[in-house]
Amino acid sequence: MNTPVSDFLCSYAQSGMLRMHMPGHKGVQNDSILSEIFRYDITEITGAGNLFENEGIIAESEKNASVLFGTEATFYSAQGSTLCIQTMLALMKRENRNVIAVRNVHRAFLSACTLLDIEPQWIFPEYSDTVVSGKINLNEAEKIISSTENACLYVTSPDYLGAVADIRSLADICHRYGAVLLVDNAHGALLPFYEENRHPVHLGADLCCDSAHKMLPALTGAAYLHVGNPRYTSSVKDAMLLFASTSPSYLITCSLDLCNRYIETQIREKLRNSVKWMKELREAVSEKYCIEYPAFDREPLHFTVNAEKSGTTGEFLAEKLRENGIEYEYADSIYTVMLFSPEDRHEAYLKAAEVLNSIEFEAEYRETEKLHFPVPERKMSVRSAALSAFEEIPVSESAGRICANINVPCPPAVPVAVSGELISPELSLLMKKYGIEKVRVVAGRYL
Ligand SMILES: Cc1ncc(COP(=O)(O)O)c(C=O)c1O
Structure with missing residues (x-):
């Protein structure tokens, strides 16, 4: 070509x-x-x-x-x-x-x-x-x-x-x-x-x-x-x-x-190897970690650990990975994601397995809470709220305000509340759960 x-x-x-x-x-x-x-x-x-x-x-x-x-x-x-x-x-x-x-x-x-x-x-x-x-x-x-x-x-x-x-x-x-x-x-x-x-x-x-x-x-x-x-x-x-x-x-x-x-x-040959090595990695850590998540299907080179079901937190694992020379893609309190590509050699999979198995923690299993998403009420259009003058306030004070331009960190950049929606007390609790501390709300509008 x-x-x-x-x-x-x-x-x-x-x-x-x-x-x-x-x-x-x-x-x-x-x-x-x-x-x-x-x-x-x-x-x-x-x-x-x-x-x-x-x-x-x-x-x-x-x-x-x-x-x-x-x-x-x-x-x-x-x-x-x-x-x-x-x-x-x-x-x-x-x-x-x-x-x-x-x-x-x-x-x-x-x-x-x-x-x-x-x-x-x-x-x-x-x-x-x-x-x-x-x-x-x-x-x-x-x-x-x-x-x-x-x-x-x-x-x-x-x-x-x-x-x-x-x-x-x-x-x-x-x-x-x-x-x-x-x-x-x-x-x-x-x-x-x-x-x-x-x-x-x-x-x-x-x-x-x-x-x-x-x-x-x-x-x-x-x-x-x-x-x-x-x-x-x-x-x-x-x-x-x-x-x-x-x-x-x-x-x-x-x-x-x-x-x-x-x-x-090159890609097909490389992917055949990647898939084989990923299978080895999953098997190598499967006794210590839960690597399942609900899905119709999965992208094979996203290696996603359910840290919560493994008895720890995603952030803890991520920190330990970094201390051991591995920078991760994404972590929150429940999940840690490591992203592989066809360019990763076998050594990368072996190292990931070795480091994951060497991380010490006293497994503490919390009850996995099913996420209840409180369907938000729309008060303004996305456009008018996102383009409104805004105030940035602590999430704990945001109930009753309208979400302005969203400012969620990337990764994963998936918003909890969307511009124009009323932030209910339940929604503000959910944001806190995701470590969001500040939120932009439409200036001067209280409901
Ligand atoms: C699901 C999803 N869609 C879209 C984007 C935006 O992609 P890009 O950074 O290539 O503009 C990202 C970026 O992380 C993403 O995760």
Whole structure:
């Protein structure tokens, strides 16, 4: 498979052309740690194409990605899945669709709703013990979709714990009622390349985004917007331009271009090993740790420990991992998540097993509390609350106030209360449980 973007950047770096154009570093090697890559960091010069045009070397590279992922079309983003989510929702706005979303959304979804003035209708998943993850009740989804005119369903799968939703059934339901299925597959770029293809587009999603940078050897910010429904192919780039920088990074784009060759030549073999080593790791720690969580299916390289059911806390494990030279992806009081990729060698799995088994704690088993999510009452639109003047106050004083722009930490950036919702005493307790100490509320409005 060719790599037109990478080839162009290499030949320009070697050409000796005098760079009378941006960027200001001029490709000069100096004593900065970035000096080696400055040579390849260019702007839209002659021959370099443009991320938002349908021809040229970037469009050619995107076509290669589309073949590899098995999509109708694939588009690159140099601004993560965040830009892809904005784009997908802009396309829905153009069709005047009513957006139904499963509640464990990433904050990027809510920012897009703010920008586009979208008022989502929520499906609350069946939570077990965390707001980050939950199972979607298909009957409930069908009931809402069938009774909503011109609907679209937005699902986050895999979620931050690696739980995967039943996308095939959700796609069938959506299409039965003329609805569109959008999937935030930010954590699932590897899903087409395991033994069985479980990529959302393969299973029927109309549009979906993958953060290449989360699971593939790509630079931070690299993402794909995949099209499953050809109706959207010709309008994606135009919609993306509404939000995108006019100077998308060529380095990020190049890393997506290079992923194509990696996917074609290496990924399947590497994933076979990863899956084998992950199985070994799970077996090696299974006596000491609970590594189960409720899910229809799971993304194989999210290694999620239920610390609470193992007799400790997610934060304690995370701290011990770090003391032993392992930085984790995410931890809260219940879960610790370690993220593997096909680039991790066998030694990484062995070390993880060794460190986890060496962590000493007196197991104290607390009763796992089933999460009760108090369905919030909406008082203002997402957009007007998120754009209102706000006060930042302690969560303990927030009951009776309206949530303004949300400011939840990433990871996992899954909000408890959403802009415009009334913070009830139960909701404020839930926020406290998630370690949220301050909350932004609409200034001057008390209920
Ligand atoms: C579920 C989910 N969706 C979307 C995003 C945003 O992705 P990106 O950082 O690629 O913009 C994230 C980021 O962590 C995420 O976890």
